[in-house]
Structures are given as C-alpha cells and as structure tokens.
Amino acid sequence: MGEKSKNQISLPTFIVWAIALSVTAVFCWILGDILWHGVGQLSWEFLTTEPRNAGREGGIAPILISTCLILAVCLAVSLPLSVGTAVLLAEFTTTESRFGRLVRRSLDVLAGVPSIVFGLFGNAFFSIKLGLGFSILSGGLTLACMVLPILIRSAEEGFRAVPTEYRLGAAALGLSRTTTLWKLLLPAATPGLVVGLVLGIGRAIAETAALIFTSGYVDRMPESLLDSGRSLSIHIFDLSMNVAGGDANAYASALVLLILLLLVNGMATWIAQFWLARRIKS
Amino acid sequence: MTLFNNKNLSPSQSDLVLLWILRGFALLTGIIVVLITAFLLLEALPVLQQVGWLRFVSDPSWHPVQGFYNLMPMLWGSLLVTLGAVILAAPLGIGSAIFCQYYAPPFFSGFYRQLINLLAGIPSVVYGFWGLVVLVPLIGKLQPPGTSLLAGIAILTLMILPTIALTAEASFSEVPTEYFQGAAALGISRWATIRSVVLPATKSGLFTGLILGTGRAIGETMAVLMVCGNVVQTPTSIFDPIRTLTANIALEMAYATGNHRSALFVSGLLLMVAIAILVAVAEGMSRRNIYG
Amino acid sequence: MKKSQLTQNSRLSLPSMQTERLSLYYGKKAAFTDVTMPIYSGKITALIGPSGCGKTSFLSCLNRLTDLIPHTKVVGSIRLDAVEILNNRVDAIALRRRVGTIFQKPNPFPFSIWKNLAFPLKEHGIKKREQLDRLIETTLQDVGLWSEVKDRLHTSALFLSGGQKQRLCIARALVLQPEVLLLDEPCSALDPISSGVVEDLIASLRGRYTVVIVTHNLAQARRIGDYAALFWVRAEVGRLIEYGTVEQIFTAPQQDLTAAYVNGIRG
Numbered sequence: 123m124g125e126k127s128k129n130q131i132s133l134p135t136f137i138v139w140a141i142a143l144s145v146t147a148v149f150c151w152i153l154g155d156i157l158w159h160g161v162g163q164l165s166w167e168f169l170t171t172e173p174r175n176a177g178r179e180g181g182i183a184p185i186l187i188s189t190c191l192i193l194a195v196c197l198a199v200s201l202p203l204s205v206g207t208a209v210l211l212a213e214f215t216t217t218e219s220r221f222g223r224l225v226r227r228s229l230d231v232l233a234g235v236p237s238i239v240f241g242l243f244g245n246a247f248f249s250i251k252l253g254l255g256f257s258i259l260s261g262g263l264t265l266a267c268m269v270l271p272i273l274i275r276s277a278e279e280g281f282r283a284v285p286t287e288y289r290l291g292a293a294a295l296g297l298s299r300t301t302t303l304w305k306l307l308l309p310a311a312t313p314g315l316v317v318g319l320v321l322g323i324g325r326a327i328a329e330t331a332a333l334i335f336t337s338g339y340v341d342r343m344p345e346s347l348l349d350s351g352r353s354l355s356i357h358i359f360d361l362s363m364n365v366a367g368g369d370a371n372a373y374a375s376a377l378v379l380l381i382l383l384l385l386v387n388g389m390a391t392w393i394a395q396f397w398l399a400r401r402i403k404s
Numbered sequence: 405m406t407l408f409n410n411k412n413l414s415p416s417q418s419d420l421v422l423l424w425i426l427r428g429f430a431l432l433t434g435i436i437v438v439l440i441t442a443f444l445l446l447e448a449l450p451v452l453q454q455v456g457w458l459r460f461v462s463d464p465s466w467h468p469v470q471g472f473y474n475l476m477p478m479l480w481g482s483l484l485v486t487l488g489a490v491i492l493a494a495p496l497g498i499g500s501a502i503f504c505q506y507y508a509p510p511f512f513s514g515f516y517r518q519l520i521n522l523l524a525g526i527p528s529v530v531y532g533f534w535g536l537v538v539l540v541p542l543i544g545k546l547q548p549p550g551t552s553l554l555a556g557i558a559i560l561t562l563m564i565l566p567t568i569a570l571t572a573e574a575s576f577s578e579v580p581t582e583y584f585q586g587a588a589a590l591g592i593s594r595w596a597t598i599r600s601v602v603l604p605a606t607k608s609g610l611f612t613g614l615i616l617g618t619g620r621a622i623g624e625t626m627a628v629l630m631v632c633g634n635v636v637q638t639p640t641s642i643f644d645p646i647r648t649l650t651a652n653i654a655l656e657m658a659y660a661t662g663n664h665r666s667a668l669f670v671s672g673l674l675l676m677v678a679i680a681i682l683v684a685v686a687e688g689m690s691r692r693n694i695y696g
Numbered sequence: 697m698k699k700s701q702l703t704q705n706s707r708l709s710l711p712s713m714q715t716e717r718l719s720l721y722y723g724k725k726a727a728f729t730d731v732t733m734p735i736y737s738g739k740i741t742a743l744i745g746p747s748g749c750g751k752t753s754f755l756s757c758l759n760r761l762t763d764l765i766p767h768t769k770v771v772g773s774i775r776l777d778a779v780e781i782l783n784n785r786v787d788a789i790a791l792r793r794r795v796g797t798i799f800q801k802p803n804p805f806p807f808s809i810w811k812n813l814a815f816p817l818k819e820h821g822i823k824k825r826e827q828l829d830r831l832i833e834t835t836l837q838d839v840g841l842w843s844e845v846k847d848r849l850h851t852s853a854l855f856l857s858g859g860q861k862q863r864l865c866i867a868r869a870l871v872l873q874p875e876v877l878l879l880d881e882p883c884s885a886l887d888p889i890s891s892g893v894v895e896d897l898i899a900s901l902r903g904r905y906t907v908v909i910v911t912h913n914l915a916q917a918r919r920i921g922d923y924a925a926l927f928w929v930r931a932e933v934g935r936l937i938e939y940g941t942v943e944q945i946f947t948a949p950q951q952d953l954t955a956a957y958v959n960g961i962r963g
Contacts, residue, residue, distance in 0.1 A: 134595040138507050141499035142516060148562065149519055152526070152534050206429025214423060216766050225430060228437040230687070234679040235440070236623025238650045242672045243440045245657070246447050267436050274433070287803035291865070293764055295816040295872060296793030300422045305815065310806060328527030331625035331650070335657050355529045355626075362533045363630060369537060376530050383525055419789075 153380075160377030163370055169378070173341050176365050177357065182375055184343035188258060188351025189327065191344060192337055195262025196326050197319075200269050205315065208277035209303065233271035237332040240268045244336040256350040261337025268332055269322035276321060280314015281307060320390040324383055330355040354379050444673050451666035460670065466636050468656075468664035475671060477638045481646035484553060484639065485628060486621040489560035494614055496561065497568025504569075505576040506598060517573070524566035532630030535559040540631055547643040551633030554642040559627045564617035571616060575609025576602060608689045615686040619679055625650040649675060712737035712876055712906040713758065713795075718772035720753050720762065727753040728934030731772075733925055735876070740898070740907040742921035742942070744914060745957070749927040750934025751910045755878050758908065759795035760788045776876070793820060795876040796869035801885050802861035804853035804868070809845050812853050812864060813871045820872060835871040839863045839897055859890020863897060870905075877901065879909040883916065895920060914958060918946050926954050 171181035207225070215222035244264030254260040284307055292302040330353070338350030339360065352360070358375045361368030455473055463474035500520060504513045535555055544550025579602050587597040603610075625648075633645025634655060647655075649671045660668055711734035719729040728750030735741050735758075743751040753762075760781065762768045774781050781791055804812050813832045822828060832849075836842040841863050845856070853864055862882055869877060879898065883891040899920045901907055911917050917924055924945040926937045938945060938954045949955045956962040 132593070132595060134598075135507060138499055138503045141496055142503040142508065145496065145500055145523075145565065146516065146519060149523055151538075152531075152562075155534060155538055156530070203429055203432060206426050207433045210426040210430045214426065225434060227687075228434060230683050231680055232437050232440070234619045234623070234683050236625065236650060236675050236679065238623070238625040238653050239444070239672045239675055240440075242447075242653065242657070242669060243443050246443045246669075247439060251443075267440070270433060270436065285803075287799065287801060288805060289764070290761065290797075290799060291803040291805065291868075293761055294759065294792055294797035294799070295868065296789050296791070297816060297819050298789050299419045301819050303422070305819070306805060324525055328525075328529070330527070330529045331654060334654060355527055358529050358533055359626060359630070362536055372533060376533055379527060379530065383527070387525075 156373060156376050156380065159370070160373040160375075163374035164377060168371075168374055172343065173357075173371075176368070177341065177361050177371055178365060178368050179371075182354070182357060182371075182378065184341060185352050185354055185357045185375070186378075188337070188344050189354045191258045191347065191351060192262045192265065192333070192353055193323065193326055195259055195347065196265040196269065197323070199263060200266040200273055200322065201319070203266070204270055204273035204318070205277050208274050208281060209307075211274070212278045212281035213299075213303070213307070229271045229274055232267075233275070235268075237268060237329055240264055240332040241335050243267070244332060249336055254348065256336065256338030256340075257348045258337055258344055258351040259347045261333045261351070261353070262347075264332050264336045265326045265329060268329065269326055272325060273318045273322045276318030277311070277315050280311035280318070283314060284310040316390050316393060320387060323386050327379065327382055327386070328355060329353075330359055354382070441676070444669055444676060447669035448666055448673050451663045451670060454663065455667075460667075466652075468660070468667050471663070473663075473667050475649070475667075475674075477636050478647055478649045478652045478671065479674075480638045481553075481632070482622060482648040482650070485556040485560060485632065485646065485648060486618060488553070488557035488642075489564055489621045490614060490618050492557065492561040493565045493568055493617055497565045497613070497617070498572045498610060500565070500569040501572035501576055502598060504573055506594060506602075520566045520569050523562070524570065528563065528624060528626045529630075531559050531563055532627035535627060535631040543643070549633065549645065551631055551645050552643045553632065553639050553646045555631040556628045556646065556648075557642070559631055560621045560624060563624060563627060564620050567617045567620055568613045571613030572606070572610050575606035575613075578609075579605055612686050612689050615682050615689070619682045622678055622682075623650065623675060625654050629654050711735060712777065714775045715757075716773040716775075718754070718757060718770070718774060720750070720757055721769040721771070722765075723767045726933045728927065728936075731936045733936060733939055735906060735908055736923065737875075737906050738903045739922040740902055740909060740920055741923045741925065742917035743908065743910045743925050743927060744912075744917050745927035745934075745937075746929070747912070748934075749929045751927050752880050753934070754927070755797070755880055755908060755910055758876070758878055759792045759797060761792075761797065763788050793872055794874050795878065796872060796874040798862070798865055798869055798877065798879045798882050800881040802858060802865050804856070804861050804864050806852070806854060808850045809853045809856070809864060810849040812868055816868060816872055831871055835867045838870060839867040840893070841867060857890065858886050859893055862886060862890070862894050866894075866897065870901075874905065876906040876908065879907065881910050881912060884912060914960075918942055926951075926957060928953060928957075 168181040169186065170183050172183055173185070174180035211222055211225060241264065244260055244267070248254050248260040248263050249256060254263075288306055288310065289302060292306055293299075297306075333353050333356055337353060337356075339352055339356065340350035341352045341357065342349075344351040354375055358372050358379065361372035361375065451473070455471075460473050460475045463472045465472045466474050466477065500516070504516055504520075508516060535558070539558060540550040540552075540555050542550075543552060543555050583601050584594070584597055587601065628648050629651040632648065632651065634647040634651055635645040636647050636652075637644065639646050653668050653671055656664070657668055713735040715731055715733050715735075718731045720727040731750075731754060743754065745751055756762050757770055758774060760770075762770055770782055772782070776791070776795065779786070805815065807815060810832060813835065814828050817828055817831060822831070833842060833846075836845065841860060844860065853861065856864060862885075866877075866882070882898065883894050886894060895916060898907065898909065902920075902922070909917075909920070921942040923940065924942045925939045926945065927934050928937045929935070938949060938951045940950075945954060946958050949958060953962065
C-alpha cells in the first residue's frame, strides 16, 4: 500500500467534477445557442411590429401584448385569492387544525397537477361551461388556478416568518387583528410575498400547455380580454413545430422570453430591497 | 384632558368581517381544487360509461374516431421516458448537490447553485425548442429520424435535474458539519464520509427529490411533444419515436369531439391519479423522516 | 392631563382590578387555579415564585392575551373598575388599550422610533401631527429616552440597545395612557446597568399607573413593590400561596413556604 500522494485525484472527486462541468457545459450550450442565433434577429422593430407570413417575418408586438394581458388577468385573480388564503392559514388556523391540513393537502395535489391537465380543465370550465371561448380571460384564469399553490405556499411562509412578538406586541396595545394585519404583518411578510410572486410570474410566463386550449393561437393584436391571444411561449412552439422556416424568429422569441424572465427576477429583488429600506426608515 | 374618552368595552365588528372575508377566499381556493377534479370526472364519464375501463388497455389500437381506445402505447411512452429521465437525472442531480456542498471551491459553488436555479427557470418550450433544433438533428445523424425516446429522455433529464439537485442540497445542508470534522479526525476520507454517513442520513430527502422529479417528468408536455416524434407505437429501441399521454392530449384536443374528447379527459384523469399517488408517497416519506 | 391624574388619585385605595377564583387551562391541563387577588390602584404589585408556577399565565389573563392562544380556557372572574372582563361582550381590543403589557423580550416593531409610538396612537384615533409629536415627546421624556434619541427619531427602532428598546416598549404602552400596566420580567433580558435604569423607571410609575410586575428577582420585588403575591406549583398546578404587602411578605410571612422562599431556602 503506497501512500496516496496529494496530487492524485480520487475517482469520486473526478466523477463529481465531471458531472458539474458537463452540466455547466450543457447549460452554456443551450443559452449560448439561443443567444447566438437569437440576438441577430432582435431589434426594436422585432418587438414593435406585427408578425407576417405566419410569423416567419415581422415581429411579436401583439404576442407581447397578449402575454402581458394573460399575466395581468392571472395575477389580478390569483394575488388577492392567495394572500387571503395564506393569511387564513398562517394567522387564523394552527398547523395541526383539520381545516388547515385539508387545504394544504389539496394545494399539494394542485401543485403537482400537470399543466396540460389545467389546460383540459380550463377548456372545459372557462372556455365552454362559462362560455368565455378561446380568450385571454380563459387563459389568464386557467393560469391563476395553476399558480395558486405556489403563491399561497410562499405567502404562508412569509407570514409564518414574521416574529410572534410583533403580534403579541400589537395585541397588547389593543390593536385589532385587521389593523395588525394591514399595517404590521403584511409589510413584514412582503419579502415572502415577493418571492412567491416571482415564482408565480415565472411559471405563468413560461407556461404553454395550459394555454393552447384556453387562450388560443390567434396572433393578431387583441382588442379585448375576450379575444383570443397568443402567448410568447405558444408563439415559440408554433413557429418551431408548425411553421417551416420559422426557426429564426423562434430563436429571437425564445431570447425575449428568457430576458423577460431575468427581468422579472431582477425587478422583484429590487422591489424587495426598496420596500425593506423604506419600511425601516419611515 | 383625557385622550381616550371611550371607556366602554363593547366589541368591534371589524375583525369578524375580516375573518369572514378570509374564509371566503380560502373557500374559493378549495372550490377550485374540487372543480378541477369534478370537471375531469364529468368530462371523462361518458366514455367510461359507454366503453368501460378495460378497453383502454385491450383495444387493438388508438383510433378514437373509429371507436378504438387503446392507451397502452402512450402509457408505455410516458412510463419509459419518465423512467429513463429519472435514472439519468438521479446521479447527475445528486452528484451536482454533492459537488456544491462538499467539493466545489466556495466561489464556484455559489456560481453553480445560481446556474442550477437558472436551469430550473428555463421554460419547457425553450428546452423543447433547443431539443428540436440542436439535439434531434444530432441523434438523427446517429440513427434517423432523430425525434425519439432518447431525445425525450435527454431533454427531460435536463429539466428535472435542478429539482433533484436542489432538494438533495437542502437535505445535505441539514447534515451537521461536525460529522466531517469527526470523520477527518479519525482519518476517514471525504468520500467515505459522504457514502457512509451523509447519504444514509439523507436517504428520505433524496427520495422525496426523486419523487418530485418523477412528477415533473410525467406531467411535462411541451418538451416531449416537440422532440419525441409523436408516433403512436410501443417503442422497441430508444431511437424509436414515441407519443406520451400528455403529448396525446395536446395534439388531439384541438379537433376531438364526443367520446374522443372524453377519452382525452380519461388520460388527464390518469395523470392526475399518478400525481396524487406520488404526492402521497412523498408525504409518507417526509413523515417517516420526521418521526424516524 | 392634570384632571385625569386627580381622578385617579382619589381612587388610590380602591382595587383597580380584582380576580375571583381565577383558573386557566391549556387544553385539559391547568396552568393555575383558584387565584383570588386584588390589584390596587396606583400601586405596584409584584408576582414572585419559581419558574412555571403560573405567574406569566396569570398576567396574560388580565388583558385577555390568552384569547390569542388556541385551546385555552379561563374560568372565574376578573373585574376592571367593577366591570367583568371575562365576558364575550367585552371587546378585548378596548380592554387592552386600558391594560397594557410589557414583555420579557423587548419587541419594538420594525419601524422608526417615532412610528413605533405614532402607529398605536393613530390606530386609536389620534391623527393630528402636532398632537402626535407632543404626546411622543412627553412620553419619551417620561421614560428617560428623549435626550438619547431625539436626534434620530426617524431611524429604525431595531438599532437601539436592549435597555433602550425595553424603555421604548414601555413608552409605547404608556403613550396610550393605560390605567393598568402589566410587566412580564421586563428586566431579565437586559444587562445589569440597563436593568437598573428600567427598574427606576418602573418605580417612578407608582401613583400614576396601576402596575403588576412578574419578577424572579426577589430584591427587585422588595425594592419596588407595594404588594407581593407568591405563586407556587402544587400537584403540577400553579397556586397563589400568599398575598400581602411587601413589608409583610418579606418580614412577617404567614406561610412557612413563603418564609423559606423569601429567605432563599426554597425555590
């Protein structure tokens, strides 16, 4: 048995480094490929003109607008619903209460439901049963159902992270729970809410399967929430699968989608910091 | 001067109002879960009543317009592509976490963690697109047509790797570092400590990660739809094109009517049941983790 | 301000609060049972006894903070100015404005010093800026904090020292002009010097407020208390062993247990 020299790399070390480096390499490959092919197509004109020739030429203006509208509908519905539910779960029920456990378990299942199944549900319920048809409204509402578990979970964690002393202190001063919630707990839980919001927006922007049968394929500029609108992700899918010669614009759209996701992340971090700073000062 | 003249102690109503509003919100959330299940059942019911469960496995083929409802090829497709991805992603994901936690130099481990987070945030349609324009032609050179089970496995591996790596890292970070100091004092190598102390201690956490990854792989639609070729057949090699349950829904929903549409909801129901089972298993694992 | 002090002075000899056969249960387990005790207006009542004997639980009954803990049941009677407060028709919120609490660990809100005091005032209906400023200044002077913080009223209260934080919490309770102030071991989380400052502050409240203080420090109880009550655990349930003036509890206790405890033999 010779003594192992320090320079000799053991097999496990080699394997673990190999895994890390190859994952990094593949990641760079994916991003590099999209950046390389997409950045040439990207221009102000691409963002502000309508698609022509089934998307092979022209830009993505109506698609960006539709994406934003779908997202707006989704958040307008899911934000109040999830914060309300989270407050009830975190502030008014104990972790072991039956009601709380029931709601949490159903949220766990909801979180795991594949997006295509949300698409099926959205199509059957919003598009057909409620008669909303293929529309931005149907798509947004379907997405709202889908992001609900993420939003509730992180909002609940945000509220539970607020120290109990604040609640006791507020109660001891004779403040109502409503006041305590609005003025003290909500601001203190904001970082948690923002984290949830980012995850939710991220998932909603990236979503495709749930939107195919709810918001539809139409790539014209939407005139109302009841119009069909094509989201950015569906645009990428359609260009690459159904339109021969659509790859160039698909690359550019994919790049826009990735940049949007990065922007959402950055903005959320910034807002959280800004909010924290303001809360301590005033 | 007295500031607060109000010396009566009768109750205010505002907190009660708040509580009822919050209950309303929670109820709505609950109703959504019930609605989803109810609508899947409702839409799946006609074909289940007229055709029955059995014919989804015993019919000669999947020609729903002609009244043949064999879902087996799609079930095999989903199963194989998921299995392959989990088998590949498990060592890669856990290896990544081990790297981050125990092997990487500090600056690199932070960078690598960010990278895994970014990887988790890439939309599935972008993975699918990259697979379609880069990976599929490469596999095609090896063995045409390129759109295949293998392409699906490769893309899904990349997609569930972050899930597995992040859960694994969370479990590793709960293992006290004293173990390492203790083991080092006994002259035991880093790898031996990981193998004999860390991995057994974090078994259930790692398993939960695998379950979560499996759930994501089964439910994934766009990426497999774009790279797997979507031919309804039971594959005989990894280069054969396949169609998964999810892709089947996405492909046929647009024109399906009557029993055909209903059959697609049956496959949605199947997916939902699979997920519910996985959630139950994961929950059982994490409970064992707490109590055992 | 003068007038309210006058009316309070005229009531000094009356009990401000009175409990009758008060018991508290957490689920099926009793924290303490059958406590009957007066709390005299304008006086300092010290609750003493070993850990886990129900002193803090007793304190939290007095302004119904127990409402916030699930599965608790309070039995018996507590009267504040002859009004029964263990009554569902009594608003706990209005009660807590009149009966303030200071906790063991100082808990300023994550706001500025100024907003820590302005926030409860605003919520209780005082909105005018100059009135707020005046009240905040008088109260901060009252707790001896004004000269230390007047130049940084608008910086976060979380950067204050432990003793300053506790005095801010006392100021936050006092600014609402409560009648009764409940203090749960207010000095035990502080260093000796801050502890002395806070203790002097509490002693200075005598006459203006009815004070109930839980303390582990017998010397402190003796220094600042007018009345003292000894709690003890018997058969796993907290009991009131003896109640009397500080003088009597420390020099002529009726019970052997009290004598043993105050002389440091038991406890």
